[in-house]
Amino acid sequence: MAQYGRIFMVSSRSVRPNSLVLCNLSAGFCNFVDSPELPHWFKYPESQKNYVDSDDFVLLSKLEFLEDSGTSWKADNCRLDYRRASHDKDDIDVDKICRILKLNFTSVEAVVEAFDGCNVNISEDLVNKIFKRYSNDWISAFGFFMWATMQVGYKHSPDSYDMMVDILGKSKEFEVMWRLVDDMVRLGGLVSLATITKVMRRLAGAGRWGDAITTFKRIDSFGIKKDTVAMNILLDTLCKERSVKHARDAFMEVKNEVPPNASSFNTLIHGWCKAQKLEEARRTMEEMVEFGFHPCVVTYTSLIEAYCLEKNFRMVDKILVEMRAHGCHPNVVTYTIIMHSLGKAKEIQEAFMVYEKMKADGCTPDTSFYNSLIYILCKVGRLRDANDIYEEMHKNGITPDITTFNTLISAACNHSQVENALKLLFSMQEIYCKPNIKTYSPLLKLCCKMKWVKILLYLLGHMFKQDISLDLSIYGLLVRGLCRNGKIVQSCLFFEEMVLKGFTPQQHTYNILIKELQRMNMDRAKMKIQKYMLQAESMKLPSFHPVDKHCSQ
DNA sequence: TGAAGTTTAA
Incomplete structure (x- = not known):
């Protein structure tokens, strides 16, 4: 069973101590209410009633954040216990490694040293898991x-090498990245087009478009x-990395050496369309024809998208x-674009007409089309209709995906x-559709609003088990939400954690927490929070990039 | 993500 398959256990299964159980909601298990914090349909199993009024599952028993506890506030023995260690055999090594990496090393050498003598079974799977978890932390990764490279009998796979290259590129550690690529060349057989794709993508993503072009030129x-x-x-x-002009220049330079195909032109046309440069798009289309290629659905769909962006529906028709x-002929992608932008422009009737027209055309809707339809219906508050469409998908044998669920949730x-x-x-669990941060964030928001602290922490525990890391806005939400819900200690712990992760708390969040600490006369805790805020702000120096746009899950 | 479409806020 997939890892997330264990997220929610139904009451008929055996339950680990301290686990909460979300009941089968439709089956009428709603006969008792455990705590005023919990909604009536959320309950613990009978066997777990002892735990109902305790917050043990939330935090370790030692809450050293509390005033006058007299002990130091160490991250390690005062952590949020929602990240309970996994009990899976496979994950024991991952846990072992994470425990070492938690020490927040400042150099690669220090990490290597810390692993000295560490006894784990290295496998490609393990390495890739660690890379996934530390994809925003290049020093750890x-x-x-x-360290793994130095272990006798172990050789990284080409995929692991590529992942490492990508992590370094994402962190803009280009010198280190190039050294690794050079090693890969020297070792032989490790660099593939996939590697170079990652390199070019990360360079372009960092605004180093010229370097990306140079990389291509010396690809041999x-x-x-x-x-x-x-x-x-x-x-x-x-x-895609915001420079269609560099793309055009590069194309001009290499088109005599490398023969373009229809995709080359469609790529450029799409680039111009996204940049709202329709004259350039048209010019590229002419050039495409001169080269002997016919514009196709992809070409026209790009143009249509550009006009949709301008809400120029008359031009769309033209x-x-x-x-x-x-x-x-227009295809499902073309229709999705038109319907979606009509919907966004609040022309719901018109949007539906597109749906009808598409069906009349014999073009069948796919998952993305349905997702779009569901989204525009939800946007205007027609949740019932959105759910009907969801049912229709099932009837037509179209499987919903994460976007479908995230939109509906x-x-x-x-x-x-x-x-x-x-x-x-x-339902997601049933069809093995793995949730992501966007799945949870509206739920977490609602829990804060409704003061359902236990469900909130419960959901966080499951997010952690699935390696879904929190982002700045979720941390802020949690710090404020827990603070307002009387969970000041947990609020402080999340504040600490967000700073350690390299996020700078929003001023607004900071103010709320400080105010509450003042009100509670928690002077020591207040000082710690102030210190963390200063630390976060000092880390905002130009060379420090906690999270860029590629860092999201 | 990777030649075109779908989640994103007060």
Whole structure:
């Protein structure tokens, strides 16, 4: 069973001590209320009633944050226990490694040293798990990588190498990244187009478009062929990383050496369309024709998207006519774009007409189309209709995906329909659809609003088990929410954790916490929080990049 | 993510 398959245990199963159980909501288990903090449908199993009024499952018993406890406040023995260690055999080594890495090393060498004599069974799976968990912490990831490299009998797989390259690129540690790539070249057989793709993507993502282009130009030196596929990746990367102009320049420079194909042009046209430069898009289309390629659905759909962005639906219709004249038919992607932007422009009736027209055209909706439809219905408050569409998907054999669930869960939470939201979370589990941070964040928000602290911490525990890390806004929400709900200690602990993770708490969040600590006369705790805030602000120096746009899950 | 579409706030 997948790891997240254990998230919610139903009451018929055996339950570990301290586990909460979310009941089968529709089955009417709602006959007792455990605590005023809990909604009526959320209950503990009979066998767990002892735990009902204790917060043991929330925090370790020693709460050293409390005033006058006389002990030092060490992160390690006063941590949030929602991240209870896993009991799976497979995860024991992961836990062991994480325990070492928790010490927040400041150099790669220190990490390598800390692992000296560490007895774990290294496997590719283990390495990749650690990389996933530490993808925002290059020192930990690279230190562990180096240590594993030195272990006799173990060799990293090409995939692990690529992941490491990507982590270094994401952290903008380009010198270290290049040294690793050079090693890979020297060792032989490790650099692939996938490696170079990651390198170019991370360079372009950091605004080093020229370096990305140079990498492509000397791609032979890595043992990779300089062909159309590689060129298209470069063009796409430059366009997606906000520089269609660099993409055009690079194209001009290499098009005589590397023969372009229709995709090369479509990539550039899409780049211009996203940048709202329609004249340039048209010009590229002409060039495409000169090269002997016909514009296709992809080409026209890009144009349509650009006009949709301008809400110029008359031009959208004109393009539809134009494309049909060229024997080119709109497909589900084209219809999704049109319907979605009509919906966003609050033209719901028109949006529905697109749906009808699409069906009349014999074009079948897919998951993304349904997701879009569900989204625009939720946006105007038509949750019932959205749910009907969800049912329709099932009937038509179209499987919902994470976006479907996230959209519906978020809408349910916005309308305080928590039961529905949690039912959807159960359904995800049933079809092995792994939730992400966006799945949980509306639920966490609602828990804060409704003062359901226990469910809140329970959900956090499950997020942690699935390696879903919290972001700045969730940390802020938790610090404020727990503070307002009388859980000042937990609030402080989350504040500490967010600073240690490299986030700078919002001033607003900080003020709320300090005010509450003052009100409670918790002077020592207040001083600690002030110290953490200073630490966070001092880390905001230019060279420090806690999280960039690629860091989200 | 990777030639086009879907989640994102008061």
